[in-house]
Amino acid sequence: MDANLYGGDIRSRMLEFMGVPSYVDASPRIIPVSDNVFIVRVSRNTERQAIAALSFIKSIGNTKLGLCTIKTSGTIKSLLKAARSSEQR
Amino acid sequence: MYYFDFVMADLSQYAELTSKLGFRKIFGPKEVSIIKSVGAVQPSGRSILISSDNRELSKSLRADSIVGVIFEDMAVRKMLMSELRDSGKFLVFAAWQIVSEDSTEAVARIRKARELARNALHIGVPLAIASLAPSIDDVYSSMQLIEMAMLIGAGEETSRRMLNAMGELLYDTKKKK
Numbered sequence: 001m002d003a004n005l006y007g008g009d010i011r012s013r014m015l016e017f018m019g020v021p022s023y024v025d026a027s028p029r030i031i032p033v034s035d036n037v038f039i040v041r042v043s044r045n046t047e048r049q050a051i052a053a054l055s056f057i058k059s060i061g062n063t064k065l066g067l068c069t070i071k072t073s074g075t076i077k078s079l080l081k082a083a084r085s086s087e088q089r
Numbered sequence: 090m091y092y093f094d095f096v097m098a099d100l101s102q103y104a105e106l107t108s109k110l111g112f113r114k115i116f117g118p119k120e121v122s123i124i125k126s127v128g129a130v131q132p133s134g135r136s137i138l139i140s141s142d143n144r145e146l147s148k149s150l151r152a153d154s155i156v157g158v159i160f161e162d163m164a165v166r167k168m169l170m171s172e173l174r175d176s177g178k179f180l181v182f183a184a185w186q187i188v189s190e191d192s193t194e195a196v197a198r199i200r201k202a203r204e205l206a207r208n209a210l211h212i213g214v215p216l217a218i219a220s221l222a223p224s225i226d227d228v229y230s231s232m233q234l235i236e237m238a239m240l241i242g243a244g245e246e247t248s249r250r251m252l253n254a255m256g257e258l259l260y261d262t263k264k265k266k
Binding site for chain 2: 016017048051052054055056057058059064065066068069070072086
C-alpha cells in the first residue's frame with residue numbers, strides 16, 4: 001500500500017469514525033515513511049482517539065488492510081528514527 | 090505488566106511481530122484452540138469457547154481446559170456470568186466483535202459490548218480482550234486493544250489487566266526464567 005496515495009482516504013475514514021468535532025480537535029496529518037509505514041500526526045491529547053479510529057479502518061477503496069499502531073511519541077523525529085531502524089531489521 | 094494476545098491464524102512466520110506489537114507472547118491455535126462446542130475440547134490443550142448457546146456456555150464452566158468464553162451475540166446473561174465469576178474463567182471480548190467497517194454498525198456493536206462489559210464488571214467476572222485475528226490483516230497492537238477495552242467502558246487500569254490476566258495465567262514463566 002502506498003501511504004502517499006492513500007493519506008487522504010485514511011483521513012476521511014478517520015473522520016467517519018471520530019466524528020467532526022473530534023476530527024477537528026485532532027487535525028490528523030499523514031506522513032509517509034515507506035510503502036507500508038506512515039506516521040499520523042495529531043494534536044496533543046487526541047492520540048488515543050486516533051489510535052481507536054485507526055483500528056476500525058479495514059479497507060481503503062478496494063484494498064483490504066489492517067492498521068497496527070506500534071509506537072507513539074511527542075516528536076516526529078523519534079518516530080522516524082524508530083520506523084527506519086525497524087525497517088532495517 | 091506484560092501483554093498477551095490470542096489469534097486464530099497461525100502467525101508463527103511473523104514471530105518478529107510479537108514485540109513490535111507490544112506483546113510478551115501471542116498465543117496461536119496450536120497453544121490455545123478456539124472452539125464452538127465443548128465436545129471439541131482437546132483434553133491436553135487449552136481452549137476458548139465461542140458460542141451463543143446457553144447450554145454450551147453452561148457446560149464450558151465445568152470443562153477445566155476451557156480458560157475463557159466469548160458470548161458470540163454479546164447478550165447479557167447475568168446468572169451465567171455469576172457462575173463464570175465463581176469458576177474463575179474469563180469473559181473474553183474479541184476485537185472482531187467490536188470493530189466494523191461500517192460506522193453505524195460499529196456504534197451498535199460498541200454499545201452492545203459496553204452493556205455486557207458494564208454488567209460483567211458489576212458482577213465481578215474476570216474480563217479479557219484479544220484480537221482473535223483470523224488473518225495477519227486482523228492483528229492489532231497492544232495499544233489498540235487497550236483503547237478498544239476503554240471504548241467498551243473499562244477504565245485504563247482494568248483495560249491493561251484485560252490484556253494481561255488470561256495470558257499471564259497461561260504463560261509458562263518457569264521456562265522463561
